[in-house]
Amino acid sequence: MEKQYTKESLQEAIKLLEIKQVEVGQLLKSELLNTYDNLKPINILRNIASEFFSTDKYKQDFVEIVAGLTTGFLTKRMMIGKSKNSLHRIVGLAIQFGVTTFVSKKYNALKDSAIQFISRFLEGKKVNTEKVETSQNQQD
Numbered sequence: 639m640e641k642q643y644t645k646e647s648l649q650e651a652i653k654l655l656e657i658k659q660v661e662v663g664q665l666l667k668s669e670l671l672n673t674y675d676n677l678k679p680i681n682i683l684r685n686i687a688s689e690f691f692s693t694d695k696y697k698q699d700f701v702e703i704v705a706g707l708t709t710g711f712l713t714k715r716m717m718i719g720k721s722k723n724s725l726h727r728i729v730g731l732a733i734q735f736g737v738t739t740f741v742s743k744k745y746n747a748l749k750d751s752a753i754q755f756i757s758r759f760l761e762g763k764k765v766n767t768e769k770v771e772t773s774q775n776q777q778d
Contacts, residue, residue, distance in 0.1 A: 702745040710738030 675681060690696045711734060718730035741748060 702742050705745055706738040706740075706742030709741045710734040710736075713737045 676685070690700075714730040714734035714737075717733055718726050721727060721730070
């Protein structure tokens, strides 16, 4: 047996469907605006940067790369300078590449060695100042 629909029940069903259509349309519109906003180039870059810097591994890799590039560049500048000779420039690039690669791969060991060197240097200064202070106290 087929279900009988009255005019009022059909009108009520139509109104409910229209309300649902408006709600879904508003939700779809807000999602479209959100997607459009997220696809703007500045927001893409901002999201990539925030994701990149929020991860500790990426931060560490970034620091290692920057340290390697910086030391490679400085080594090239100290060794070769601003030479116009093509051979010197090629040798400088090779030196820069080698130092950059070495520092990037051995960053943690180099960092630990530098910290130990600085702490020994500062301890030596502290011992020397203590000797000076005790000798001054003895003279007084």
